Amino acid sequence: MIxxxxxxxxxxxxxxxxxxxxxxxxxMARAQSVNDNSLITFPENYTKGSxxxxxxxxxxREEMFTSAEAIAAAKNGQPLPSGTVIVNEWYENxxxxxxxxxxxxxxxxxxxxxxxxxxxWRFRDFGxxxxxxxxxxxxxxxxxxxxxxxxxxxxHDQMKRMN
Numbered sequence: 001m002i003x004x005x006x007x008x009x010x011x012x013x014x015x016x017x018x019x020x021x022x023x024x025x026x027x028m029a030r031a032q033s034v035n036d037n038s039l040i041t042f043p044e045n046y047t048k049g050s051x052x053x054x055x056x057x058x059x060x061r062e063e064m065f066t067s068a069e070a071i072a073a074a075k076n077g078q079p080l081p082s083g084t085v086i087v088n089e090w091y092e093n094x095x096x097x098x099x100x101x102x103x104x105x106x107x108x109x110x111x112x113x114x115x116x117x118x119x120x121w122r123f124r125d126f127g128x129x130x131x132x133x134x135x136x137x138x139x140x141x142x143x144x145x146x147x148x149x150x151x152x153x154x155x156h157d158q159m160k161r162m163n
Contacts, residue, residue, distance in 0.1 A: 037122050037123060037124045037132075037135075037136055037137040038124075038132070039103075039105075039108070039122060040101055040103045040122055040123070040124040040132075042099070042101070042126055042130045042132070043085045043087060043101065043103075046065045046085065046087040047065060049065050049066055049067045049068065049070075049085075050065065050066060050067065050068055050070075050071050050162060051063060051064070051065050052064055052065070052066060052071060052155070052158055052159055052162045053155050053158040053159075059092055059093050060090070060091065060092050061090075061091040061094075062088050062089065062090055062091070063088070063089040063091070064086065064087070064088050064089075064155055064158070065086070065087045065088075065089075066084060066085065066086045066087070066159065067084060067085065069081055069083075069084070070084040070086070070159065071159050071162045074151075074156055074159035074160045074162075075159070075160050075162070079151050080104055080151045080153065081104075082104055082105055082106040082120065083103075083104070083105065084103070084104045085101065085102070085103045085104075086101070086102045086103075086153065086155075087099055087100070087101050088100040088101075095128075096128045097128060098125055098126060098127055098128060098133070099125070099126040099127075099128075099130070100123070100125055100126075100140075101123070101124050101125070101126060102121050102122070102123045102124075102140070102144075102153075103121065103122055103124075104119065104120050104121050104122075104151075105120060105122070106120055107120065108120045108121065108122050109121070112138075112141070116138060116141055116142075117141060117145075118140075118141040118144040118145045118147075118148075118152040119148070119151060119152045121141070121144065121152050122137055123137035123140035123141065123144070124137055125137075125140075
């Protein structure tokens, strides 16, 4: 009888430990998703989309790309669809220095406090070698929040004018 009772206590203790690990794992996954922009991977085929804007700033130039679906949504006055990816190639003195990538996915904004989020967008910066820089993208969110009327995209009007 004592042996059966000890077995039950051992099983209960093992169950408690396993449930604790499961809960801790869920909490850690949620915490990681809050400030983890690793959900954005480098979009290798971005140039198959539309080149919709060029900005020249003296020795700096930006070339911007997105999908035909995003362009169509902007032209029709609709929010850019979930899955939209915008890539900004950044050149200084004619040399590619980095890629700025922003991606919109339904629900991504919910991982951030309302005063931090920029809709459902996340942001990531990549070097010219396409290796991501160590940045959580919150600085980008702070800047893009001011563009809520254009779905948090600075170049939304340029998309509308795209032929």
